[in-house]
Amino acid sequence: MTSASLERILRKYDGSPHNLLQILREVQEEAGWISPASIAALEEALGVPRAKIVGAASFYAFLYLEPVGRYRILFSDNITDRMLGNRALLAQLCNLLWIEPGKMSEDGLVSVDTTSCTGMCDQGPALLVNGRALTRMNAERIEALAEQVRNQVPVAEWPAEWFVVEDNVRRRDILLASAFEPGSALRALHARVETQGVQASSPRSWREGLPRGLVGPATMLDEVKHANLRGRGRAGFTTGLKWEACRNAPLAPGQDRIVVCNADEGEPGTFKDRVLLTSHADMVFEGMTLAAYAVGARRGFLYLRGEYRYLLEHLEGVLARRRRDNLLGHNILGIPGADFDIKIHVGLGAYVCGEESALIESLEGKRGTPRNRPPFPVTNGYLDQPTIVNNVETFAATALIALHGGEWYRNIGTAQSAGSKLLSVSGDCERPGIYEFPFGVTVAEVLEACGARDTQAVQVSGPSGFTIAAHEFGRKICFEDIPTAGAFMVFDKRRDMFEVARNFVHFFAHESCGFCTPCRVGTSLLKNLMDKLHNGHGSPYDFQEIERLNHILQAMSHCGLGHSACNPVLDTIEKFRPAYEARLVHRDFTPAFDLDRALSQARQMTGRDDALAHFGVEHGETQ
Amino acid sequence: MSDTFILDGREIPFAPGQTILQAAMAAGVYIPRLCYHPEFKPHGSCKLCTVKVNGRHTASCTYKAAPGLEVESNTEELNAERRTLVQMLFVEGNHFCPSCEKSGDCQLQATAYELGMMSPHFDHFFPDRPVDASHPDLLLDFNRCILCSLCVRASRDVDKKNVFALAGRGIGSHLIVNAASGRLADTNVALEDKAVQVCPVGVILRKRRGFAVPIGQRTYDKAPISGQARTTWQEEG
Numbered sequence: 001m002t003s004a005s006l007e008r009i010l011r012k013y014d015g016s017p018h019n020l021l022q023i024l025r026e027v028q029e030e031a032g033w034i035s036p037a038s039i040a041a042l043e044e045a046l047g048v049p050r051a052k053i054v055g056a057a058s059f060y061a062f063l064y065l066e067p068v069g070r071y072r073i074l075f076s077d078n079i080t081d082r083m084l085g086n087r088a089l090l091a092q093l094c095n096l097l098w099i100e101p102g103k104m105s106e107d108g109l110v111s112v113d114t115t116s117c118t119g120m121c122d123q124g125p126a127l128l129v130n131g132r133a134l135t136r137m138n139a140e141r142i143e144a145l146a147e148q149v150r151n152q153v154p155v156a157e158w159p160a161e162w163f164v165v166e167d168n169v170r171r172r173d174i175l176l177a178s179a180f181e182p183g184s185a186l187r188a189l190h191a192r193v194e195t196q197g198v199q200a201s202s203p204r205s206w207r208e209g210l211p212r213g214l215v216g217p218a219t220m221l222d223e224v225k226h227a228n229l230r231g232r233g234r235a236g237f238t239t240g241l242k243w244e245a246c247r248n249a250p251l252a253p254g255q256d257r258i259v260v261c262n263a264d265e266g267e268p269g270t271f272k273d274r275v276l277l278t279s280h281a282d283m284v285f286e287g288m289t290l291a292a293y294a295v296g297a298r299r300g301f302l303y304l305r306g307e308y309r310y311l312l313e314h315l316e317g318v319l320a321r322r323r324r325d326n327l328l329g330h331n332i333l334g335i336p337g338a339d340f341d342i343k344i345h346v347g348l349g350a351y352v353c354g355e356e357s358a359l360i361e362s363l364e365g366k367r368g369t370p371r372n373r374p375p376f377p378v379t380n381g382y383l384d385q386p387t388i389v390n391n392v393e394t395f396a397a398t399a400l401i402a403l404h405g406g407e408w409y410r411n412i413g414t415a416q417s418a419g420s421k422l423l424s425v426s427g428d429c430e431r432p433g434i435y436e437f438p439f440g441v442t443v444a445e446v447l448e449a450c451g452a453r454d455t456q457a458v459q460v461s462g463p464s465g466f467t468i469a470a471h472e473f474g475r476k477i478c479f480e481d482i483p484t485a486g487a488f489m490v491f492d493k494r495r496d497m498f499e500v501a502r503n504f505v506h507f508f509a510h511e512s513c514g515f516c517t518p519c520r521v522g523t524s525l526l527k528n529l530m531d532k533l534h535n536g537h538g539s540p541y542d543f544q545e546i547e548r549l550n551h552i553l554q555a556m557s558h559c560g561l562g563h564s565a566c567n568p569v570l571d572t573i574e575k576f577r578p579a580y581e582a583r584l585v586h587r588d589f590t591p592a593f594d595l596d597r598a599l600s601q602a603r604q605m606t607g608r609d610d611a612l613a614h615f616g617v618e619h620g621e622t623q
Numbered sequence: 624m625s626d627t628f629i630l631d632g633r634e635i636p637f638a639p640g641q642t643i644l645q646a647a648m649a650a651g652v653y654i655p656r657l658c659y660h661p662e663f664k665p666h667g668s669c670k671l672c673t674v675k676v677n678g679r680h681t682a683s684c685t686y687k688a689a690p691g692l693e694v695e696s697n698t699e700e701l702n703a704e705r706r707t708l709v710q711m712l713f714v715e716g717n718h719f720c721p722s723c724e725k726s727g728d729c730q731l732q733a734t735a736y737e738l739g740m741m742s743p744h745f746d747h748f749f750p751d752r753p754v755d756a757s758h759p760d761l762l763l764d765f766n767r768c769i770l771c772s773l774c775v776r777a778s779r780d781v782d783k784k785n786v787f788a789l790a791g792r793g794i795g796s797h798l799i800v801n802a803a804s805g806r807l808a809d810t811n812v813a814l815e816d817k818a819v820q821v822c823p824v825g826v827i828l829r830k831r832r833g834f835a836v837p838i839g840q841r842t843y844d845k846a847p848i849s850g851q852a853r854t855t856w857q858e859e860g
Binding site: 350592 | 665667668669670671673680682685687704707708711712714715745746748769770785786787788789790791792793794795796799800801802803
């Protein structure tokens with residue numbers, strides 16, 4: 001990469017070490033990887049020691065400190081992609097290109113590997129080529145894709161239909177059905193302040209941390225509290241309380257309050273934020289602006305997951321239009337002192353950054369390790385400033401509340417779960433896609449709507465959520481019963497629920513940040529245990545081991561990733577025990593070590609595969 | 624007059640801002656720990672110091688003491704959980720105590736004894752972690768690294784050098800040094816650096832000092848880690 005382009009990137013990001021990850025991303029987009037020369041140049045320019053640069057970069061799956069080929073192909077490996085045959089397609093592509101998975105071709109042309117769920121479960125099997133999302137792969141497309149790679153056709157010239165991402169909205173309710181006019185929610189709120197005059201005398205100004213121009217910031221907060229809005233990232237924290245805490249947090253000189261939209265939609269099986277940002281970005285940005293108004297923030301971030309990098313230009317376009325229309329920037333709607341703007345931070349492949357404090361660390365250009373709390377982000381967030389982090393859907397709901405009022409909103413849904421929920425439906429059903437229902441909808445109703453038949457189980461809220469069996473299909477989607485971030489993966493009776501759980505366990509082991517002992521080691525131990533069962537070496541003893549690991553992970557882990565890593569295993573053991581028992585070929589204990597397997601490399605090297613080159617099963621049993 | 628909280632039935636005084644672990648240490652009560660060091664900001668990553676505060680598990684090194692807290696620490700339940708964590712640390716790396724220069728001075732080993740760990744229990748991972756013997760006076764044996772990040776913090780906060788950093792993610796997390804070559808010899812590390820003195824296990828070792836103190840006469844040969852009047856390893860170096 002030339003020093004001119006490095007200069008340009010550094011200028012774009014103010015040469016600030018806090019923007020290290022965005023700088024690295026742009027360097028890589030230009031150069032294909034982050035070379036030692038680039039690191040040396042950045043060390044010099046940013047004044048950050050190279051160990052810190054390497055330490056941060058190596059945390060993220062999408063930053064490469066080694067060359068990975070001019071075509072970097074990553075197959076999404078969620079269970080839904082597996083059910084649609086991604087593994088066969090991966091093998092086919094590797095065969096066509098004469099390469100091994102995970103290794104770059106010798107000429108440096110291409111590498112093929114897997115990645116965590118890319119959020120295209122409704123139109124998989126999906127993959128990423130040089131960060132661009134491709135959907136609906138099949139054998140013909142793979143063949144054509146291999147041809148494009150072999151002929152070294154630039155990705156930008158590949159057939160456009162491969163990159164089409166459908167919204168697949170199947171059911172609309174209050175949010176998706178609203179014909180939202182940009183600016184309308186801000187104007188509605190402003191009008192409400194004037195007519196109702198609630199706390200219109202608030203003397204504190206936006207410059208002191210509270211909006212002066214839009215008089216009466218408490219109105220927005222009051223409406224959100226009255227609406228009983230709760231966070232849409234599953235935890236369901238009361239949005240109004242979070243905002244109030246941020247708004248009341250003391251500001252040191254030179255500090256600002258910060259609004260962050262968490263669009264790091266990494267929970268496998270979830271893709272509602274993709275649709276909201278594609279087709280309802282104005283609502284989301286307007287919700288952020290309303291939140292800024294409520295808490296008195298002047299700066300905002302959208303943390304966009306790396307898999308949705310393809311949305312960046314579109315979103316930047318929406319932001320630019322909103323600035324032109326005076327819906328962002330200085331004196332919003334012409335109101336003096338009403339200042340707020342939003343920057344987009346593109347994530348780089350780390351599920352744990354969906355955790356709010358890890359997300360903030362990542363925003364600051366660091367490894368995405370969850371922080372010790374307290375203090376919480378509402379008082380000590382981005383660069384130690386009071387910060388609210390909310391889900392994409394929460395902000396969209398905020399815009400609705402500003403438009404129609406909290407009273408209207410609170411009467412939709414259930415007593416403790418006001419409003420509607422976007423469900424990302426995928427797996428074994430006729431019509432995968434986005435379904436918006438008022439809270440309180442039953443699992444059975446969703447299954448009916450999406451055309452699911454012979455359903456064995458539904459994984460609600462992704463691997464960290466709940467495995468729901470047929471006898472529970474009457475349960476409701478709401479905070480009182482089954483809380484969810486939106487994933488709704490359907491498994492019919494053909495599916496092996498053990499393999500579903502094993503896929504999820506691999507996901508957690510891959511995504512553990514490695515900070516705390518129980519999660520770093522425990523998720524890998526759990527993965528090894530599940531692989532042991534998969535390889536036919538399971539025994540009842542292993543159930544005890546799983547229980548033991550679950551206990552340690554839940555009791556001792558640093559954050560929710562570790563706390564929930566055992567959930568899919570415990571749920572499936574409880575509800576689909578036969579899937580496990582079928583694998584328990586031994587009565588009491590069997591070691592994971594398999595002598596015959598261990599000899600496979602020796603067999604490969606000597607070219608032998610006769611009976612004498614194997615340990616017989618009987619022999620192994622008597623060991 | 625200072626406030627107090629209850630730790631295993633005993634009243635523990637604390638100063639404002641102290642964490643449970645700090646107050647317990649000041650009162651002479653041992654809570655197992657590996658990544659905590661009194662001279663550095665608590666990190667909260669090893670989780671060995673986990674206690675139950677009003678019935679809830681939490682790391683005592685980062686939890687601020689408050690009046691009237693009911694804290695459990697030295698219970699069979701918590702010690703069993705801690706034992707499992709130590710076992711995890713043992714199988715994650717390559718720890719061969721009989722051949723390790725740090726044996727007898729190693730906090731991981733001493734804590735394992737303290738908690739009555741009789742076996743590693745889990746299958747070993749046997750990771751491939753080459754040593755770095757490039758430096759004339761120091762050896763880095765990454766096989767024993769438990770990712771406590773004490774050297775990282777010491778180098779950054781005390782030495783102002785950033786010689787060490789954590790890299791990678793998850794089970795692939797590992798310690799790196801600040802040199803393009805990746806070798807310690809090419810960093811500006813110095814023997815008198817704090818970072819060189821804080822390793823609780825046997826990663827950062829001085830060359831030509833091997834077995835200067837015979838096995839049997841080392842720190843934890845004399846008294847178990849819970850019975851150390853002061854945490855002597857901190858004074859070493």
